[in-house]
Amino acid sequence: MWGTLSKPQTKIVTSSARGRWAVRFRKLSNYLFVLPMMIYLSATMAYPIYVNLDMSLHDLNVRTFRSGDAPYIKFDNYKKLINDPGFRHAAGRSLTFTTISLGFQFLIGFSLALFFNRPFPLNGLLRALLLLAWLMPAVVGGTLFRWMADGDYGVFNYFLQSIGLGRYKDYWLLNPDTALAGTIIANVWVGAPFHMILLYAGLQNIPTTLYEAASIDGAGAIQRFIRITLPMMRPVMLGVLLLGFIYTFKVFELIFVMTGGGPVDATTVLPIHIYRLTFAFFRFGEGAASAIMLLLGLLLLAIGYAQLIHAEEAA
């Protein structure tokens, strides 16, 4: 998806000493372009990661936060977390939420991309309209789904009733058995159009001559899909899945607004868990440790992806 880094370059050959200095000066001054960005990134990303690491190695709670003498406790926070049923529960919820969401987002997104891949009137407009779901502020989307899933006056229950499934009516977000499903449905609604847009762009990049040649050789639609579309789309599909996994794993506000992590922790995914540890219980040390573990997990995933792409490019 974001392939190798290659830059066009022009080599300026100079012989005089003055010329060489001028070139060196210009090379240095070139860094001025990226300097502001670098300073900003160090201050707001690298430094917070460092602070997180540091906090995760100290016994940092309300008391020691005020006094500023939190003792260094090595990996105790991490050990505590790994043995903490709350953390394990949150990690499990995150995995469930992410894999199911991602599966549906991808399937729906891919189906839509295939549907839109043929030209027809209003094609572009409809694609754009669908993307509106993705652009809605998550808080708005969450509030909206909360209203639709309302047990007494929600429109979901009304639809169930009107198609004769009234017995399945439920207080969707208040019932621990259905709350996670409710948040997943909302999240799929938000994310599927984004998958569609990226996958559609991938489909458009497949040369049509490939399909024409296959048709001449007598390949049917299913054959063409399996033999051409899937292999050609492999890199794009992997990229979209990776990006989708990361974005879904990070989802916080949608769940926060819909259920606040409840009922009884049914929707407490890792980001919600970290938020609670840090900003509700002020267990900064453990909050930071779970943040680092979350980051490491996603990093491993990204490295695995990079390896995979690299191996394929080399082959």
Added chain:
Amino acid sequence: MKQGSFWRNGYHRTLIGVIFTLIYLFPVYWMIATSFKSAGEIFDIPPKLIPIPPHFGAYSSEVLHNPELIDVFVNSVVISLGTMILTLVLAVPGTYGLARLKLRGGGMILLLLLISQLLPSIVIAGPLFVTFNRIGLLNSYWGLILADTTITLPFAVIILRPFFLAVPGDLEAAARVDGCSQFGVLWRIAIPYVRPGIITVAALSFLMTWGEFVFALSLNTRDHQPITIALNTFIGQYGTFWNNLMAVSTVAALPIILIFASLQRFIIGGLTTGAVKE
């Protein structure tokens, strides 16, 4: 004959597409429809699918005559515009440097940016809270603008990079020969060339910041709160007055819909260029 052209022109696909899109966007319709109902009508069983006659009570009490909502709306505009400007100021020269100038360590910077995409906001929010607390940036516009840019900047670089890579080298070289400084090349040649990319980044930065919630929730707990936080607070306060909540939601979504409607060509084009090409 008529049937034939219907199929050949793909009108059957248009029909399926329109029906699907209408169903898919039903939640958005339901938000707007609910906002035009009276307090009594939201408890109707079966619910009224079309709010006729429309009631404007929710808008009148919660929006027009609610100074608090106007306040948070203005806050959101200031924060989103600020983040948009900061993102452009950092990302445009930065991406130009990464894409066009032979910088040692440029690959590392790009890698860092990609990794920063992995960071959930909540991971950065904790340390930023500690730091901002120390330097007095909590509950301020600046603090939130600085925080929100962590989300938009990596995105901006990823989207802008392919645009800058596509600037013809000849154009740049010609400008250099004419005595343009490197900055002059960026300003006079590259920026005009990548204008669609810049519009994409500006629009997306604004849209992403407008919907931002985590930083606002953790850093601006008292002052200068954006509309997303206000909406979340309303949920607690209003409980079941869904017409009021949906009116506020609609107002919160309105700028998104307007910006998207006017710039959708750039937004979709930019997203797909950045993501797929190269």
